[in-house]
Amino acid sequence: MFALVKKNKAQMQDIAKMINRDKSTLTALVDKLEVLGLVARTxxxxDQRIIHLELTPKADSVRPVLLGISRSLLGNLYRGFTENEKKELVRLLMKLYQNQNPESVTVDLLQ
Structure with a gap:
């Protein structure tokens, strides 16, 4: 769900790549979120094979909470780092990740 918080709507295959999970695993997660009324599939x-996911109005109501949790976690992780150090760390980690997962979708870890 957090992968959709920033984008609001995305293709299921892109989210699977973003969270480094196969489509069957993501399908199980989405099924649960759909039952809770947080995500809608279209x-x-x-191309009927492509499935889009988007947050429902119910999920929009918890968006500020999720973003607050994310900011808090990132604040703790980056405590004591300068802006340049954060950027360099993210750049190097993304380089390692891309070397290991060349087909993955990149995510901005500083947000």
Whole structure:
């Protein structure tokens, strides 16, 4: 769900890559979120194999809480780092990650 908090709508396959999970694992997670009324699935109008996920109004109501948790966690992780150190750390970690997962979708870890 957090992967959708920033984007609001995304293709299921892109989210699977973003969170480094296979589509079957993501399907199980999405099923649970859908039952809770937090996520809606829609098929692409041009290609029925493509599934889009988007947050529901119910999920929008918890968005500020999720973003606050994220900011708090990142604040703790980056405590004592300068802005340049944070950027360099993220750059190097992303480089390592991309070397290991060349087909993955990149995520901004500073946000």
């Amino acid at each position: 098929k692409d109008s041009e």
